[in-house]
Amino acid sequence: MDKKKLLVIGIIIYLASTAVAFGVSRIFAPKIDGDLVSPQSLITDSEGNVQIDPGEPKTESCPLNGMLFTKTERSIWEGRRPLAVMIENHTDARPQSGLGSADIVYEAVVEGGITRFMGVYYCGVAANNINFSPVRSARTYFLDWVSEYDALYAHVGGAGKCNDPTVDEKAKALCQIDRYGIKDMDQFGISYPTCFRNPDRLSKTVATEHTMVCSSNGLYFVAESRDWTNVDEDDVSWDEDFRSWEFSDGDKAQDTPDATKISFGFWDGYKDFNVIWDYDKADNSYKRTMGGEAHTDFETKKQITAKNVVVQLTKETGPVDEHKHLLYETIGTGDAFIFKNGEAIEGTWSKNKRTARTLFYDENGKEIQFVPGQIWIEVVPKGKKVDF
Template sequence: MVGKKLGYPVIAILFFVSVYFSYAFFSGGKAFGIKSSIVSNYSAPKGNGTASQETTTVDNEPKTEVCPLNGEMLSKTQKTKWEKRRPLGVMIENHKEARPQSGLSSADIIYEAVAEGGITRFLSIFYCKDAAYIGPVRSARIYFVKLLQEYGSNPLYAHVGGANTPGPANALGEIEDIEWSLYNDMNQFSVPFPYYWRDYERLPGRVTEHTVYSSTTKLWQYASSKRNLTNVDDKGVSWDKNFVSWKFKDDGKVNEIGNVGKISFGFWNSFASDYAVEWLYDKTTNSYKRNNGGSPHLDKNTGKPLSAKNIVVLFAKESPANDGYEGGHILYKLTGQGEGILFQNGQATEISWSKKDEETRMKFYDNKDQEISFVRGQIFFEILPEGNKVNY
């Protein structure tokens, strides 16, 4: 591992130097007294089209290859790409000013949970498909770090800084403790332009904190060229040596389609108007289209609503970190056992979940203790506090 080869004193020096210069750049130059108008000229590198443009060349190929993350059937061209890389988790914010986000529709798996103050955030897992634009990218939270740990050896983690108040919610401290720092951790503070950039025109009128973007191609490229991380690490160990895939199945037959047409819930009641979620079932595509804050939740890359084949509500114990942070860091207990609801094929199924520790894959079971199978396609996890109500 890079951290062990360089030694921790050297890592610390390199980390803080890179953080200083990167922060100066991405904070609008304030660390050097530079006006933000200069920094705003560093817009998206040329050649970044939309996700739909990027994947057009493979859309007509036979879909014969199974994505190991969500079971989606994709082309051999796509497989030749994903076989050379490792899963990439990206923190994408969901502040109402950050919508419409870019790239969420291309993620294989998405987790949504409150980051702070009732505002949710997405851990978006990319592996089998690409997105030329992803963002706005925001900061790390410790429960997302712990969720990402189950995606094999050293999954890439893209974010802009993170919670670092001493205490149980210290995400950056956790990244150091598990020896991801300056290796598979892709903190923007240590990864330079053009792998991350600010785009003030993509969502005009937004404040600076909602303007950081990247692309899956550039992040995988950086991991390969600068961190020696492809599908194998610097010791030749494949990321999926101990990875366990879930079970998958094809779309339900006509007689297996249910009539649960609408799913609705909130995270924190005081913010229900902006962050309330609805998933509307579409029988023609056997998928669920998402509304957020009362409006269709669009992907800026495609102009279409987010849709998923599987919606999984995970109920988890939520508690305050009590670490003194003014914004109120929170914690979710996502190891052990818990309850949930699985929505697929127009049906709702009460399930249980089990996760031994951070690196063990979370598993899901029906009321007969049989492991459930996901319908092939995007899986969207909604992490709700225990006791929250889900209407369907």
């Protein structure tokens, strides 16, 4: 066989394997209210994005953040479970890819005053194949939030295998992933093209640890191969014990907003991680600034916004070992500031066990009703000042 034929065969095999890996033609659609959206009727583009009829009404509420989507999108997400992805926040990693598409985002310090994000994806990525980057390693306190969703957990390694004597027992995230039975999507067990190093993502040279890219369709395809869809290998649905937050019926700004600029830091002296959320009354949303610059999503080139911002104050302990790992109190109660509709609510948070939902309450003990849309949970060491 000559070289030209071998080349053609090689290209065909590569294209076929890539299509399978990204699951372009594998969109599963359960029944919704008696209607069936056939998988064959869902048209995808070359990037794996489902083409949604622009005239289709958005009537379906996302159980994670209350935002409305189409029945077509719901038919896709109901065959899946939430996907939690660790995304780093080193200055060399900015701007990140994928944060703007998350339903919920958590932010907390890892080591050395550097924060890390965990995006929770479910409804917002149903019809879209999203790139996440840079994906980084697991930390123990994020596992307590992953457990609220029985989510797939995408990360690149993490702190502490069970037999690692250099890591504090309470900080051994990799050991706990196994012990808790978390649906582990560690990149070390996932190959190209689902996850890969892309040193050219940004127009600057960065260290290798800042280059990992993973795709949402690829991760969901891998999860399906492990029998982790909307149900697990034991046929238990992810939302069997899920407790959704409460959401308001509308999206209406206050006539006279009392919190138009929210600002706080995580550690003193680490200005690159100081955060400002500026309220935009016209859009009834908050625009994010970090380290003095507008925080944008690399994929969309748009400034990151949120409908709700929560500052959860909690006890920080550490460093607890030679790796300078930290611990955060995620189970218990504490103070919180909740910002929505241009108003500031001084309230509390409560979580009674690892798998339970973190709930937020106002000063009268009434559960918070979030505005439908993206929610950011900023986990800040208690004692830090929050200005608004």
